[in-house]
Amino acid sequence: MTVTAATRSIVLVEDDVWSATALRRVLEADDWQVNHATHAVAAMDLIDQVTPNLIITDMFLPATTAMSLLHELQSHPDLAAIPVILCSNAADRLTLDQLRPYGVRALLDKATMTPASIRAAVHRAASAA
Amino acid sequence: MSERAGDGAPQDHPRHASARTGQDRPRDTAEAGFLTVDSEQPDSPEVSVVDWLGQTAHQAARRVGHSQLPVVERPKIRPDQVEAMVPGGGPEPALAKVKEAIAHAHDLLTRAAHDLRSDWANVRILALMLLESLEAGGDGLTSEERRELLGNMVTIATGASRVLDVVTTVGQLDQAAAEGSPRYLPQRINPLELCDRVVEESQALLQVHNRRLVVVNSLSADEAIMANPQLLRLVIGQFVDNAAPQGDPGVPIELSLQTVKHDDQDYVRIAVRDYGPALPNDAWHKLVHNLRQTRPIPTRPGSSSLSLAGAKRLADHLGARLGVTRHHDGVTIRIDCPCFVGDVAGDPGVRSIQAAHAAALKGPSTRSPARRSRSNARPASTRPPARPASVHHPAQPSQTRGVRS
Numbered sequence: 001m002t003v004t005a006a007t008r009s010i011v012l013v014e015d016d017v018w019s020a021t022a023l024r025r026v027l028e029a030d031d032w033q034v035n036h037a038t039h040a041v042a043a044m045d046l047i048d049q050v051t052p053n054l055i056i057t058d059m060f061l062p063a064t065t066a067m068s069l070l071h072e073l074q075s076h077p078d079l080a081a082i083p084v085i086l087c088s089n090a091a092d093r094l095t096l097d098q099l100r101p102y103g104v105r106a107l108l109d110k111a112t113m114t115p116a117s118i119r120a121a122v123h124r125a126a127s128a129a
Numbered sequence: 130m131s132e133r134a135g136d137g138a139p140q141d142h143p144r145h146a147s148a149r150t151g152q153d154r155p156r157d158t159a160e161a162g163f164l165t166v167d168s169e170q171p172d173s174p175e176v177s178v179v180d181w182l183g184q185t186a187h188q189a190a191r192r193v194g195h196s197q198l199p200v201v202e203r204p205k206i207r208p209d210q211v212e213a214m215v216p217g218g219g220p221e222p223a224l225a226k227v228k229e230a231i232a233h234a235h236d237l238l239t240r241a242a243h244d245l246r247s248d249w250a251n252v253r254i255l256a257l258m259l260l261e262s263l264e265a266g267g268d269g270l271t272s273e274e275r276r277e278l279l280g281n282m283v284t285i286a287t288g289a290s291r292v293l294d295v296v297t298t299v300g301q302l303d304q305a306a307a308e309g310s311p312r313y314l315p316q317r318i319n320p321l322e323l324c325d326r327v328v329e330e331s332q333a334l335l336q337v338h339n340r341r342l343v344v345v346n347s348l349s350a351d352e353a354i355m356a357n358p359q360l361l362r363l364v365i366g367q368f369v370d371n372a373a374p375q376g377d378p379g380v381p382i383e384l385s386l387q388t389v390k391h392d393d394q395d396y397v398r399i400a401v402r403d404y405g406p407a408l409p410n411d412a413w414h415k416l417v418h419n420l421r422q423t424r425p426i427p428t429r430p431g432s433s434s435l436s437l438a439g440a441k442r443l444a445d446h447l448g449a450r451l452g453v454t455r456h457h458d459g460v461t462i463r464i465d466c467p468c469f470v471g472d473v474a475g476d477p478g479v480r481s482i483q484a485a486h487a488a489a490l491k492g493p494s495t496r497s498p499a500r501r502s503r504s505n506a507r508p509a510s511t512r513p514p515a516r517p518a519s520v521h522h523p524a525q526p527s528q529t530r531g532v533r534s
Contacts, residue, residue, distance in 0.1 A: 015374060017337055018251035018285055025258060025278075029269055038374075039406060062375065063406040089247050110250040114257050 009033040009050050010122070013043040013057035013069065014087075019110060023056065023087070026115045027122065038062065040069040047079060054126050056108075059088035070102035083125040087113070234303065237438050241296045248289040255282050284333045291370065295363055295439035302360075302446045313357040313446070317469070320354050320386050320397050321346050327365045328384065334370065339378035342369065347387040354397050354466040360443045361466070367440040368401035368462045375405025375459060388468055391450070400463035408455045437462065 010027055014020040015038045024034045035050050037043040039062045047055065055073075057066045066086060073079045083105040086094070091109035099107065105125040108118065255278050262270040270278070298313075305312040321344075328342050335342055354361070365384075372382045383402040388395050437451075440462070444451040450465040 016247065016251070017374065018255070018281060019247075021281065022251065022254045022258065025274075038377075041406070063408075089243070089250060110254070111246060113254065115254070115261050 008126075009035060009052045010054045010056060011043060011046050011050065011052040012036045013038075013040065013055065013061065013066070015039060015058065015060075015062050019058065019087070023118065026118050027056075030119050030122070032122070040064045040066070040072075043069055044072060047073070047082070051078075052082060054083050054085065054122060056085045056087055056122075059086060059090050059094075067102070070099075070104070073103060074101075083128060085121055085125050233442070234299075237296065237299060237442065240438055241292055244292050245289055248285050248292070251285050252282050255285075281337075284337060288334060288370070291366060295367065295443070298360065298363060299439060299442045302442070313360050315355050315357050315447075318354045318356055318358050318361065319350075320352070320399060320466075321348060323354075323358060323362055324365060324384055324386060324399065327362055327369060330366060331369045331373070334373050335382075338373045340373055340376070341381050343381045343383050345383055345385040347385070348397065351470050352388065352397060353469050355469055356447050356449065356466050360447050361449075361464075364440045364443045364447070364449075364464055365399055365401070367437065367443075368399075368464075371437060371440075371462065372401050372403035372405075372460075375403040380404045389465060391465065395468035396450070396465040397468045398463050398465045400461050402456075402459060402461040404459040406459075407457050408460060413455050440464070 008031065010032050012020060012023055012027070012034050014023065014036065020036055020038075024036065027034050032054075035046050035052065037046045041063070043055075043057070057069060059066045061069075066088075070084065073082065073084070080103060082103065084103045085106045085108060086099060086104050087108040087110060088094070089110045091107050092111075094107060096104065096107050105128055106121040108121055258270070259275060259278055262268065262275065301312060324344060328344065331342065369382065369384070376382075381404070383400075385398075385400045385402070387398050387400075389398045390396070441451055444464055447464075447466065452463045452465065454461040454463070
């Protein structure tokens, strides 16, 4: 895990090294500071340290799923307001309506997302915060 | 006895009546040409498929207005006889085996599809990033970054090919089992040489995950395995693939080789230990259950479980034992293959394995060659004494005992 301080920071929770690499490149090119964690427990530590403007998480993570992380975030008033983008290969089996109560503001399907759609989703979610 | 349709009274089905009385029973042509096959068989008190078909035919005839069905001789056939008619069937319940094989193949294909979908999604987004950079006149990415992205795409495609290798091989094994034709014959293997090859093939993946693989060898040079090298290589490769993403960057993976005993016979154990997050209890129980049930085996929620599902299928065909150990800081997955010492030509244990291999082609649930060969495998007393593992340089020959990273 890498901790950096920045005005625009994202915590990226992704165990797939290739997805993480691609997302990091797109986001860093868009002037975001990306802090990466590979599982939910490390993500919570990272979120506590950097208090990011946005969280992007995969659904299926080692040892637990993103739902545990989302539950945990919602149980802390200072973290519940951080917008979350769920980026998953299983996005076609989920709806944003199901996930809104967990703080999820956008759903990205890994199979169909593009660099432009990633940037757009991030801008929308961050500006709605 | 005949049966009339449309009289409104409850019909005492003639077949049921004769079943009670043991008298000759009426027959119908609907099933006669299909299943009247063995008139020598005695009646069975069990309800048979023929009975069911007969009843259906009678009911169908009533619906279309036939007042009477012609009487033909129709012996009873027990369910196990019908099951034996299924290709590849036999004294064992063939239908259950076929159903299990279909369910298993479906699970494996579903997992493979998930993995491949993920790989393609990754290749796609990397390609889009390159395209975007090119369309912007090369802005955004340096040539070094573009080269790196292309390298990533090659590595992902290589991983996808390994997934396809497993699925294709399992498919070929199933086909060979259905046809009863030999494929992937066993031969003498030096386990350390085989593991060296797996390590070499996994280097790109290990590099990506910032992981090094440490080989700890406790075998002597003359300890060998009788197995098909292609299948065993795929199994070990799946172990490494499964372990590679686990743990923090820089933490090594251990690949160990040693002999172990099962029922007083020697086996070579090849184990891959990762230092990833501990398995939660529910995941552990699910893993153990699935290992016993030959179902896909997820080691982590993030894992598609294809690796171990494929390894389990391949291990079944190899006649080897698959095992798993949960640690507080990771998981060890292992395979135990029968151990042979020295020249195996003419060894009765080897002949037993080859014979068992042919028998195993009858189906996935056939007993394993390992189990059959155990009585013929060389007892521990004839092996050279084992020495503790030691460290050796990577450049040293594979036959040397030791630790390699």
